[in-house]
Amino acid sequence: MNNQVKKYAVAIAVIGMFVSNADDAVASTSFNSYATLDFAIGSITGASTDYSGLEMTASFSRFYESYTSVTGDGGIHDDNPDIPFISGPMLVGSSFTHTFAFDGGVSDGAIDYNHLGLYDIGFVNNGSEAFDITLNMSYRLFAEVAGDSTAFSSVMIGYSDDLGEFYGVDSIDAAGYLPITSAFSEYAAPYTFTLAAGDSKMFYIDINHYGYLEANAAPVPLPAAAWSFLAGLLGIVGMKKRKLAFNEKIA
Structure with a gap:
């Protein structure tokens, strides 16, 4: 259980990192x-x-x-x-x-x-x-x-x-x-x-x-590699059954 919580925390941290970088692009x-x-x-x-x-x-x-x-x-x-x-x-x-x-x-x-x-x-x-x-x-x-x-x-x-x-x-x-x-x-x-x-x-x-x-005020979208990495992290924490739906949703 603790390992799952830690992995969720990692995923959230990575999401925050990419969102923060996208905000920085609004100069x-x-x-x-x-x-x-x-x-x-x-x-x-x-x-x-x-x-x-x-x-x-x-x-x-x-x-x-x-x-x-x-x-x-x-x-x-x-x-x-x-x-x-x-x-x-x-x-x-x-x-x-x-x-x-x-x-x-x-x-x-x-x-x-x-x-x-x-x-x-x-x-x-x-x-x-x-x-x-x-x-x-x-x-x-x-x-x-x-x-x-x-x-x-x-x-x-x-x-x-x-x-x-x-x-x-x-x-x-x-x-x-x-x-x-x-x-x-x-x-x-x-x-x-x-x-x-x-x-x-x-x-x-x-x-x-x-x-x-x-x-440049245009926000920079999250790169495709970031989405793939986040999907992999979520799969590790036991969301295998939803992995396919997640990938289809963000494709």
């Missing part, structure tokens, strides 16, 4: 990524404290070849409008901050996306004296995926000044097929430059979000 995939950029004036030094001729400018635009391709029930949240050219006085504490972010998901279909954001940050000296400007520049990158192992999300930043003297690149990747399904990177450092009378200084920052997600 849902999602991603979340952002890049936050900060520019702030840390200090201004010069022969005078008349900063009336100093001006700070900024803009953000989307590269015209950016795209999102969606099939099935996928969707992507994209609330990143362009920022037209803006300007204001350059004083200690003057700053420009912006976050370029996306998130989305799919349960039956695919999402393929590649979006490039372009930043131009400028500093102008319309006065008659030179100033040393210390600029505090920082950024934070984040990418995360969840669900199907095909999911991949990446964020990359590249920045330089108009003379190519201030240059850097950083990137992060998150993927379902990697140990890293969530990635983060940050950077912060001061940069000092001299702004002569009538001179200007530009910084160019490119931020790229790209990735791919795929999901």
Whole structure:
């Protein structure tokens, strides 16, 4: 009797294993990524404290070849409008901050996306004296995926000044097929430059979000070999008379 109970337990466990695997095939995939950029004036030094001729400018635009391709029930949240050219006085504490972010998901279909954001940050000296400007520049990158192992999300930043003297690149990747399904990177450092009378200084920052997600909502049926194996287990526990009917039922 105990042996029969044990064999019934084995059969039930095997059934649970195959049903569990079938449920796993109903996939849902999602991603979340952002890049936050900060520019702030840390200090201004010069022969005078008349900063009336100093001006700070900024803009953000989307590269015209950016795209999102969606099939099935996928969707992507994209609330990143362009920022037209803006300007204001350059004083200690003057700053420009912006976050370029996306998130989305799919349960039956695919999402393929590649979006490039372009930043131009400028500093102008319309006065008659030179100033040393210390600029505090920082950024934070984040990418995360969840669900199907095909999911991949990446964020990359590249920045330089108009003379190519201030240059850097950083990137992060998150993927379902990697140990890293969530990635983060940050950077912060001061940069000092001299702004002569009538001179200007530009910084160019490119931020790229790209990735791919795929999901299949169709459940996978139990393979024929699984049914045969379960029938054999049930036959062992004394159900020989019903074995034929069982096989006919599941054929």
